[in-house]
Amino acid sequence: MNRAFDIVVVGAGPAGLAAATAAVDAGRKVAVLDDNPHVGGQIWRAGAGKSAADRAREQAVAAFEASGAKLLAGRQVVDATASPGTLQAWVGSEQRLESIQFESLILATGARERFLPFPGWTLPGVFGAGGLQALVRGGYDVRGKRIVVAGTGPLLLAVAAHLKQDGADIVMIAEQAPMGRLAGFATNLLSRPAKVLQGMRLRAELSSVPYRTGCWVIAAEGSEAATTVRLTDGSRTWAERCDLLACGFHLVPNTELASLLGCRVTENGVEVNAEQRTSVQGVYCAGEPTGVAGVDAASVQGKIAGLVAAGKTAVAAQLFSRRDAEVAFGRAMTRAFALRAEVLKLSAPDTIVCRCEDVRLGELQGEMLPRRDWTDAKLQTRCGMGPCQGRICGPALDALFGWRNTSVRPPVFPVPIAALCSAPPVTEVSILEPQEISR
Amino acid sequence: MSELNGSGGTVTVQVNGERVTLPRGSMLIAALLKTGAPCRISVTGEPRTALCGMGICFECRAIVDGVPQQRTCQIVCKEGMAVETQL
Numbered sequence: 001m002n003r004a005f006d007i008v009v010v011g012a013g014p015a016g017l018a019a020a021t022a023a024v025d026a027g028r029k030v031a032v033l034d035d036n037p038h039v040g041g042q043i044w045r046a047g048a049g050k051s052a053a054d055r056a057r058e059q060a061v062a063a064f065e066a067s068g069a070k071l072l073a074g075r076q077v078v079d080a081t082a083s084p085g086t087l088q089a090w091v092g093s094e095q096r097l098e099s100i101q102f103e104s105l106i107l108a109t110g111a112r113e114r115f116l117p118f119p120g121w122t123l124p125g126v127f128g129a130g131g132l133q134a135l136v137r138g139g140y141d142v143r144g145k146r147i148v149v150a151g152t153g154p155l156l157l158a159v160a161a162h163l164k165q166d167g168a169d170i171v172m173i174a175e176q177a178p179m180g181r182l183a184g185f186a187t188n189l190l191s192r193p194a195k196v197l198q199g200m201r202l203r204a205e206l207s208s209v210p211y212r213t214g215c216w217v218i219a220a221e222g223s224e225a226a227t228t229v230r231l232t233d234g235s236r237t238w239a240e241r242c243d244l245l246a247c248g249f250h251l252v253p254n255t256e257l258a259s260l261l262g263c264r265v266t267e268n269g270v271e272v273n274a275e276q277r278t279s280v281q282g283v284y285c286a287g288e289p290t291g292v293a294g295v296d297a298a299s300v301q302g303k304i305a306g307l308v309a310a311g312k313t314a315v316a317a318q319l320f321s322r323r324d325a326e327v328a329f330g331r332a333m334t335r336a337f338a339l340r341a342e343v344l345k346l347s348a349p350d351t352i353v354c355r356c357e358d359v360r361l362g363e364l365q366g367e368m369l370p371r372r373d374w375t376d377a378k379l380q381t382r383c384g385m386g387p388c389q390g391r392i393c394g395p396a397l398d399a400l401f402g403w404r405n406t407s408v409r410p411p412v413f414p415v416p417i418a419a420l421c422s423a424p425p426v427t428e429v430s431i432l433e434p435q436e437i438s439r
Numbered sequence: 440m441s442e443l444n445g446s447g448g449t450v451t452v453q454v455n456g457e458r459v460t461l462p463r464g465s466m467l468i469a470a471l472l473k474t475g476a477p478c479r480i481s482v483t484g485e486p487r488t489a490l491c492g493m494g495i496c497f498e499c500r501a502i503v504d505g506v507p508q509q510r511t512c513q514i515v516c517k518e519g520m521a522v523e524t525q526l
Contacts, residue, residue: 035494035513036493036494036513037513037514037515042493045493074513076494092509092510092513092514095506112491112493112495113491115490115491122481122485122487124475124477124486124487124488125488126490127489127490127492128490128491128492130491130492130493131489131490131491131492131493132492133492134491134492134493134512135466135468135469135472135489135492135512138465138466138468138469138492138512139461139462139464139465139466139469139516140468140469140472140473141469141473224486225475352485355481355487355490355496355498356497357482358481358482358483358485386497387497387500387508388495388496388497391495391496392490392491392495392496414497414508
């Protein structure tokens with residue numbers, strides 16, 4: 001099936017919804033694709049589970065629905081090219097590929113949690129922090145369950161508060177960042193009353209829950225599933241009995257699709273100019289893929305991208321200063337929650353690093369054959385070659401060893417081979433990369 | 440539980456042949472987690488369930504109505520759906 005639009009937005013989170021709404025209001029024919037069955041992305045994720053009323057979400061979704069933009073949900077982009085503007089999306093519910101044409105493309109692909117390996121992190125009962133929250137919104141009943149929330153980032157407080165509202169018993173929140181660094185960030189917050197209020201509300205909801213800074217998980221233990229979490233504050237270690245562990249280390253931008261399109265990507269994320277244009281003509285990027293900065297930054301970046309893509313650059317320019325302030329806030333937040341060296345050294349030689357292929361740290365760091373880089377590890381151990389395509393172990397190995405996954409090839413998402421064979425490729429693919437055959 | 444996208448009521452699915460009833464609008468992964476059944480067995484034989492909850496990690500993939508490799512965190516439960524641990 002073929003479809004054509006003036007502007008296609010990938011991602012229906014805060015950035016994508018704002019972009020689509022702005023572009024439709026400027027008179028363009030717009031479609032929004034999302035992998036999830038519902039709009040909202042991750043931060044505004046809906047579901048069967050209890051979800052706190054969020055006025056920003058309600059307003060954004062209502063404006064989007066009223067705009068008349070076409071929502072193409074349950075679709076995963078597997079391949080795309082900027083010129084001519086074409087992408088292929090996998091429609092999981094129908095087990096088929098769909099081809100979509102566009103003049104401009106706005107990438108609003110969001111972020112994912114960063115996971116760091118530690119002994120026991122593959123046990124059932126160990127989830128991401130945002131991961132567990134998403135599962136609860138998806139109907140997972142955690143009433144009465146004892147949960148340790150750990151890792152780093154502002155998400156931990158929000159997750160703990162939501163889990164508590166859902167009836168869970170939060171044992172503690174273990175934040176790896178030291179108090180001194182967080183205090184500096186809190187001072188920065190004082191210039192932003194809305195965010196201070198939000199933080200205070202979360203803290204009040206969690207008044208009975210211990211929030212320990214400078215504290216991190218060193219192992220999860222249990223035979224069938226995790227039943228104990230071992231923690232440390234750097235000098236003392238202790239164990240907490242629990243039913244579940246929710247552990248995530250802030251966020252990393254989803255840049256795979258931007259890379260596939262040839263957009264310049266730096267260590268912060270997809271490079272964009274003031275108008276949210278990437279280095280590739282006709283391709284824009286908004287929100288977390290340009291550098292993790294939170295929901296308010298994403299919304300305003302999305303609006304700018306939508307307006308510019310629709311030709312309303314003068315209107316968009318009025319939003320630049322607000323966007324710059326939000327992005328600066330986001331950067332300060334990321335610095336405050338920077339990873340301490342200790343959390344990068346939790347794995348033992350037998351700790352699984354790549355969960356898809358069960359590659360253990362010892363296979364990557366072996367004294368006889370230490371792996372040099374991402375490609376070397378991939379070729380010799382199959383690390384990063386499973387269905388997640390390195391989306392989980394990639395950021396972990398980047399944090400641990402500075403290994404970067406630089407090669408992104410279609411399909412950027414696994415689809416059945418029969419589906420690929422029946423559809424013409426949209427990008428030129430060389431089967432072997434020179435760097436790999438020269439080895 | 441309030442129902443945001445479901446219209447209230449429940450939905451019943453099968454997890455490895457066992458009937459599980461959940462709030463309408465629930466994702467399939469919620470059914471697996473409720474029974475404690477692993478979603479899949481890893482290449483070295485470890486039981487695994489969801490990690491990321493958002494369709495990225497592929498740890499929640501299982502066999503849904505006979506089709507393997509389905510991410511159960513992205514599939515809304517429909518009445519009578521059958522999900523099996525992927526060995």
